[in-house]
Amino acid sequence: MNIGLLIHEWLVVSLALGVLLVDLWLPQSAKRNLGYAAVLGVGAILFYSLLAVRLPSAEATQYAFGNMYALDGLALFFKRFFLLAAIIVLLMSVEFAERITAGIGEYYALILFALSGMLFASSANNFALLFVSLELITVTFYVLTSFERGRLASLEAGVKYLIIGALSTGFTVFGIALVSGISGKMNFGDLAAVADNFSANKIFLFGLVFVIAGIGFKIAVFPFQVWVPDVYQGAPSPTTAFLAVGSKAAGFVLLLRVLFLAVPAITAQWANLLIILSGITILYGNLCAIPQRNVKRLLGYSGIAHAGYVLLGVAALSTAGRAAVLYYLTGYLFTVLGAFTVICLVMLRLNDEDIRGFAGLNRRSPLLAASMTLAMVSLAGIPPMAGFFGKFLLLKAVIEQGAVHPGYYCLAFTTLAGVVISLYYYFGVVRAIYWSEEPADLSPIQVSKPIRVTLYGCMAGMFFLGLFPGALVNLAAEAVRVLR
Amino acid sequence: MSILTLIICCPLLAALLLAFVPRSFRVAMRAVAVLATLVSALLAVIMFLLFNGADVSATGYRFEQQIAWVSALGISYHVGVDGINVGLVLMGAIVAFAAACVAWEIKEREKEFYILLLVMAGGILGAFASLDLFFFYFFHELALVPTFIMIGVWGRGERKNYATFQITIYLSIGALLALVGLIALYLQAGANTFDIPALTRHIFDEQHALSPGAQHFIFPLLLFGFGILVSLWPFHTWAPLGYGSAPTATAMLHAGVLKKFGLYGLIRLALPLLPGEAQSWMPLLAWLCLGNLVYCGWVAMRQKDFNRLVGYSSVAHMGFVFLGIASLTLIGITGAVLVMIAHGFLAALMFGLSGYLFQQTGTLQMADLGGLLRRLPFIGAALMLGAFAGCGLPGFANFAGEITVLFGAWTVFPHVTILACWGALIIGAVYALRAVRSMLHGPLPEKWAGVADAPHLWRKAPFILLLACLMIFGCFPGLLVEKIRPSADQIVKMVHVGQPSSPGGVLVTQASRDR
Numbered sequence: 001m002n003i004g005l006l007i008h009e010w011l012v013v014s015l016a017l018g019v020l021l022v023d024l025w026l027p028q029s030a031k032r033n034l035g036y037a038a039v040l041g042v043g044a045i046l047f048y049s050l051l052a053v054r055l056p057s058a059e060a061t062q063y064a065f066g067n068m069y070a071l072d073g074l075a076l077f078f079k080r081f082f083l084l085a086a087i088i089v090l091l092m093s094v095e096f097a098e099r100i101t102a103g104i105g106e107y108y109a110l111i112l113f114a115l116s117g118m119l120f121a122s123s124a125n126n127f128a129l130l131f132v133s134l135e136l137i138t139v140t141f142y143v144l145t146s147f148e149r150g151r152l153a154s155l156e157a158g159v160k161y162l163i164i165g166a167l168s169t170g171f172t173v174f175g176i177a178l179v180s181g182i183s184g185k186m187n188f189g190d191l192a193a194v195a196d197n198f199s200a201n202k203i204f205l206f207g208l209v210f211v212i213a214g215i216g217f218k219i220a221v222f223p224f225q226v227w228v229p230d231v232y233q234g235a236p237s238p239t240t241a242f243l244a245v246g247s248k249a250a251g252f253v254l255l256l257r258v259l260f261l262a263v264p265a266i267t268a269q270w271a272n273l274l275i276i277l278s279g280i281t282i283l284y285g286n287l288c289a290i291p292q293r294n295v296k297r298l299l300g301y302s303g304i305a306h307a308g309y310v311l312l313g314v315a316a317l318s319t320a321g322r323a324a325v326l327y328y329l330t331g332y333l334f335t336v337l338g339a340f341t342v343i344c345l346v347m348l349r350l351n352d353e354d355i356r357g358f359a360g361l362n363r364r365s366p367l368l369a370a371s372m373t374l375a376m377v378s379l380a381g382i383p384p385m386a387g388f389f390g391k392f393l394l395l396k397a398v399i400e401q402g403a404v405h406p407g408y409y410c411l412a413f414t415t416l417a418g419v420v421i422s423l424y425y426y427f428g429v430v431r432a433i434y435w436s437e438e439p440a441d442l443s444p445i446q447v448s449k450p451i452r453v454t455l456y457g458c459m460a461g462m463f464f465l466g467l468f469p470g471a472l473v474n475l476a477a478e479a480v481r482v483l484r
Numbered sequence: 485m486s487i488l489t490l491i492i493c494c495p496l497l498a499a500l501l502l503a504f505v506p507r508s509f510r511v512a513m514r515a516v517a518v519l520a521t522l523v524s525a526l527l528a529v530i531m532f533l534l535f536n537g538a539d540v541s542a543t544g545y546r547f548e549q550q551i552a553w554v555s556a557l558g559i560s561y562h563v564g565v566d567g568i569n570v571g572l573v574l575m576g577a578i579v580a581f582a583a584a585c586v587a588w589e590i591k592e593r594e595k596e597f598y599i600l601l602l603v604m605a606g607g608i609l610g611a612f613a614s615l616d617l618f619f620f621y622f623f624h625e626l627a628l629v630p631t632f633i634m635i636g637v638w639g640r641g642e643r644k645n646y647a648t649f650q651i652t653i654y655l656s657i658g659a660l661l662a663l664v665g666l667i668a669l670y671l672q673a674g675a676n677t678f679d680i681p682a683l684t685r686h687i688f689d690e691q692h693a694l695s696p697g698a699q700h701f702i703f704p705l706l707l708f709g710f711g712i713l714v715s716l717w718p719f720h721t722w723a724p725l726g727y728g729s730a731p732t733a734t735a736m737l738h739a740g741v742l743k744k745f746g747l748y749g750l751i752r753l754a755l756p757l758l759p760g761e762a763q764s765w766m767p768l769l770a771w772l773c774l775g776n777l778v779y780c781g782w783v784a785m786r787q788k789d790f791n792r793l794v795g796y797s798s799v800a801h802m803g804f805v806f807l808g809i810a811s812l813t814l815i816g817i818t819g820a821v822l823v824m825i826a827h828g829f830l831a832a833l834m835f836g837l838s839g840y841l842f843q844q845t846g847t848l849q850m851a852d853l854g855g856l857l858r859r860l861p862f863i864g865a866a867l868m869l870g871a872f873a874g875c876g877l878p879g880f881a882n883f884a885g886e887i888t889v890l891f892g893a894w895t896v897f898p899h900v901t902i903l904a905c906w907g908a909l910i911i912g913a914v915y916a917l918r919a920v921r922s923m924l925h926g927p928l929p930e931k932w933a934g935v936a937d938a939p940h941l942w943r944k945a946p947f948i949l950l951l952a953c954l955m956i957f958g959c960f961p962g963l964l965v966e967k968i969r970p971s972a973d974q975i976v977k978m979v980h981v982g983q984p985s986s987p988g989g990v991l992v993t994q995a996s997r998d999r
Contacts, residue, residue, distance in 0.1 A: 423653075468553075
């Protein structure tokens with residue numbers, strides 16, 4: 001059984017249950033501060049993970065539950081990634097609490113349950129665990145998305161996410177049924193051993209495509225991206241942030257595991273498919289972001305574009321590419337969570353998240369203005385921020401494969417086109433902050449201490465990854481060594 | 485720590501410092517910016533004087549410093565100068581100081597302006613000093629992005645927004661094309677290093693030349709990527725409008741210094757590391773450079789706005805550098821580097837003066853101006869000297885460079901050279917002198933009676949400095965040539981390696997032996 005391996009998951013689930021229980025006895029006024037307790041709890045788990053959880057060696061994989069659950073370098077990397085993201089999202093939710101009329105305690109608990117789903121996803125080594133962890137993430141997000149019960153937009157987002165999510169679940173289950181029905185294997189390792197025999201079997205491939213489609217919904221890759229703008233716009237800001245970082249990264253870790261652990265032989269033949277998906281996703285996200293006026297919607301489309309960028313690393317089908325995926329996602333974590341923290345605070349008392357709400361932000365709160373600007377600069381991929389080095393690694397991985405397949409050169413140029421387009425809308429946000437015409441509201445924005453620390457942390461992360469990438473490059477390269 | 489690191493860090497640290505200075509300390513901000521660029525310029529002068537071409541280190545670079553950065557990818561912070569970039573670093577540092585001096589015209593959001601200006605200056609100097617492909621690009625991008633923001637925010641004219649988008653899109657495309665070329669170069673070389681000296685060693689001393697197929701793919705990327713950045717005809721349309729809309733200091737730094745990055749990249753990387761393709765593309769480049777010299781010069785003649793005229797003339801002057809590069813001869817490339825340095829001072833001078841005029845009169849329409857020499861004896865005289873330098877009068881550094889380029893190109897492209905002489909000497913003289921006549925001479929319209937000359941030495945200093953540099957290097961071009969020549973010789977040899985039978989190669993080696 002080896003239950004000790006699931007230490008992260010145990011701790012997070014008990015923390016979530018604890019939060020739910022304590023919430024019953026807490027007076028209404030104190031419920032909000034429960035979020036800080038959750039932050040401390042997750043922080044302690046992250047601290048413990050960094051300090052005490054060690055793999056016997058870099059390549060060694062430990063299994064639990066009959067090889068369903070794998071703990072390896074990749075899983076550990078993503079577990080820490082999700083824990084860090086959850087800390088920032090929880091801090092954001094404490095600020096957001098005043099807009100949530102009832103049940104803030106449950107909101108914290110749901111975030112923790114979603115987190116546990118992501119932790120399971122990062123270790124999934126079996127189609128059953130893949131499905132269960134995906135469902136754990138998705139079902140909690142249905143509730144998190146529609147948590148602002150009084151707001152029509154939030155409910156609408158919840159319903160849309162429910163419908164599309166149910167559809168994608170259907171895809172996944174159908175795909176898993178076909179794959180395991182044909183091959184008789186549920187475990188990734190077992191499947192890899194026999195997948196070669198089925199590389200010409202249409203039904204098997206069909207099933208695999210359906211599984212990838214189900215994961216594609218989570219990542220928001222074209223053509224499964226339709227839900228993103230509406231859901232991002234309507235959902236409460238902390239939920240959107242967690243969707244943008246946690247859910248996306250969970251999709252990517254599952255994608256990496258399925259493609260490179262379950263069916264490596266077939267993936268090698270899918271270069272064209274991945275190139276085309278990645279190229280279209282980049283163009284679609286960037287082009288659609290141009291006319292957006294709602295900041296969360298804009299970040300939704302930009303998130304689609306970034307899913308395309310990260311997919312570059314997957315499409316490269318090389319170790320360098322997969323390491324670049326991990327690097328890019330880490331930079332993206334700091335950048336996007338920083339941006340959403342700012343959005344959450346600035347738009348707290350506004351009805352819509354129109355870009356005009358940023359007018360005069362540099363006078364209302366220089367810290368928020370600086371964080372948002374740096375986040376946009378990093379998303380646009382400008383040195384010396386994390387986004388630049390991440391894009392550099394991805395591009396390098398793609399061009400490296402150009403010698404094998406000329407399609408990669410086309411992909412590199414598509415990426416460049418996307419980057420140039422994206423400059424327009426990212427600078428539009430920066431312009432709205434510093435150089436708007438007549439700001440309607442110039443009252444200073446109070447930034448609480450925890451949020452201050454969060455923002456400094458995000459900025460430090462963006463700068464550190466951009467200026468001193470060496471350490472993370474090595475870590476990422478270590479983590480992807482288990483993939484083939 | 486190398487003196488180069490100090491030169492680069494001075495403006496960057498000052499930018500960081502300014503971020504913490506309260507907005508109301510206006511004088512302090514100006515002082516910090518001017519002081520930081522001054523220190524950087526003085527250090528650059530010291531470095532230039534200490535640089536002794538005859539005593540270069542084993543790798544051919546001096547004042548080297550190398551710090552490993554991402555060792556897994558072979559990226560390191562590596563700076564150093566040889567004959568090619570020592571003059572460029574000096575020019576960049578001096579122009580940055582002059583630009584900081586003329587930035588007094590900025591009256592709003594000074595804090596952000598000075599921070600961006602200092603980042604730009606640090607980025608430019610870093611790009612020229614870098615001996616690592618990654619940092620070479622990194623620093624350039626660091627300098628390029630502030631340019632866009634400065635034009636968008638502090639720019640002038642009705643078409644400011646259009647100009648901002650045009651320059652952003654053009655230059656981003658150029659830079660990204662070059663980035664793809666650089667990454668491909670790194671990957672194809674297969675040495676797992678971004679270090680330029682190490683790459684050079686790998687390719688030449690160890691005989692790992694890039695395959696013809698790879699060169700065939702990479703060279704156009706670098707040529708056109710860098711070409712867009714340098715306003716190579718027909719990719720020049722961003723330049724006149726962009727410079728016309730930019731605030732003075734930005735136009736000075738970009739037209740004077742940052743634009744030379746692409747040329748430097750061609751000379752330092754594209755020619756020596758991809759010699760086979762370089763040879764086959766050069767005839768085309770020679771003809772394209774006529775587009776700069778003749779066509780853009782012609783367009784400059786028709787301009788009614790002085791700033792646009794200066795913009796077109798700076799595009800036109802790039803033609804000389806391209807011609808020198810295209811010749812692939814020692815004399816041509818030496819001349820190209822000389823023109824790069826001379827034009828840096830000249831473009832900064834002209835944009836600085838036009839900025840002063842605009843600040844005084846509010847217009848640069850040449851038809852509206854006239855007789856200003858009477859009201860502006862100093863500025864007018866400086867403008868005239870600048871115009872003379874621009875049309876290639878002996879005694880200014882431009883003359884030395886241009887004549888060298890023409891000598892170098894004559895042996896390889898005689899037809900192009902003849903046309904280029906016409907473009908440069910006749911057309912250049914026509915538009916420059918016509919501008920001088922219509923703005924400085926003739927009757928003084930009533931409305932300009934209140935125009936004031938630069939009041940004190942402090943305002944005059946940047947122009948005096950730039951003119952002095954033009955004249956010093958014009959009267960004593962040997963100061964630069966003796967430094968450039970050994971390094972240029974190295975590059976020419978690398979271009980012609982592997983093709984000893986080509987006529988150009990024989991000619992060049994003979995020429996270099998003769999000297």
